[in-house]
Amino acid sequence: GQQLNQSPQSMFIQEGEDVSMNCTSSSIFNTWLWYKQDPGEGPVLLIALYKAGELTSNGRLTAQFGITRKDSFLNISASIPSDVGIYFCAGWDSGGSNYKLTFGKGTLLTVNP
Amino acid sequence: KAGVTQTPRYLIKTRGQQVTLSCSPISGHRSVSWYQQTPGQGLQFLFEYFSETQRNKGNFPGRFSGRQFSNSRSEMNVSTLELGDSALYLCASRSSGVANTGELFFGEGSRLTVL
Numbered sequence: 089g090q091q092l093n094q095s096p097q098s099m100f101i102q103e104g105e106d107v108s109m110n111c112t113s114s115s116i117f118n119t120w121l122w123y124k125q126d127p128g129e130g131p132v133l134l135i136a137l138y139k140a141g142e143l144t145s146n147g148r149l150t151a152q153f154g155i156t157r158k159d160s161f162l163n164i165s166a167s168i169p170s171d172v173g174i175y176f177c178a179g180w181d182s183g184g185s186n187y188k189l190t191f192g193k194g195t196l197l198t199v200n201p
Numbered sequence: 202k203a204g205v206t207q208t209p210r211y212l213i214k215t216r217g218q219q220v221t222l223s224c225s226p227i228s229g230h231r232s233v234s235w236y237q238q239t240p241g242q243g244l245q246f247l248f249e250y251f252s253e254t255q256r257n258k259g260n261f262p263g264r265f266s267g268r269q270f271s272n273s274r275s276e277m278n279v280s281t282l283e284l285g286d287s288a289l290y291l292c293a294s295r296s297s298g299v300a301n302t303g304e305l306f307f308g309e310g311s312r313l314t315v316l
Contacts, residue, residue: 133304
């Protein structure tokens with residue numbers, strides 16, 4: 089099956105620092121999604137990417153759809169304490185079925201005030 | 202518009218019992234998917250329903266089942282509960298057809314604890 093590797097697994101940073109995380113896939117995706125999950129809650133969609141090379145921002149968050157269509161990146165600028173949570177990447181395959189979303193294992197972000 | 206609604210939010214069961222979880226998708230969304238989330242395994246796909254038909258299924262035993270009603274609401278059932286079934290069960294919906302952007306919207310989840 090498809091493999092989606094997300095890194096790093098966890099990050100511990102100081103408030104105000106920038107953060108970068110990425111996902112790589114063993115196969116081509118035609119859509120990348122980035123989610124944030126707070127403890128005990130469901131994942132919330134942050135950014136959706138639809139074509140290779142696309143760069144999309146949502147406030148302090150910026151995500152990119154890799155040119156190879158096998159990777160995606162999420163950057164958070166000037167982190168604040170409420171950025172704490174688990175960030176997941178997810179991708180739809182390009183095989184035509186489009187029925188199943190593959191998720192990364194998540195990046196646990198801790199922000200020290 | 203209202204988001205994905207899941208009930209109950211929390212429940213405790215004992216081994217051998219069965220449980221039914223409910224999900225109401227975003228209005229107009231006809232696709233509903235279910236995921237199991239555990240600390241060790243992450244988000245694992247259970248199944249997806251569209252127009253009352255299961256159109257994809259993950260690698261879970263037959264104890265896990267689901268259905269979708271004509272109003273797109275969905276239920277999932279787990280029979281003969283095992284300790285390992287303790288997890289956060291997430292429901293997600295998305296639009297379909299020409300409006301389908303692939304964006305999946307999640308509910309807050311149902312936290313199941315099996316004792």
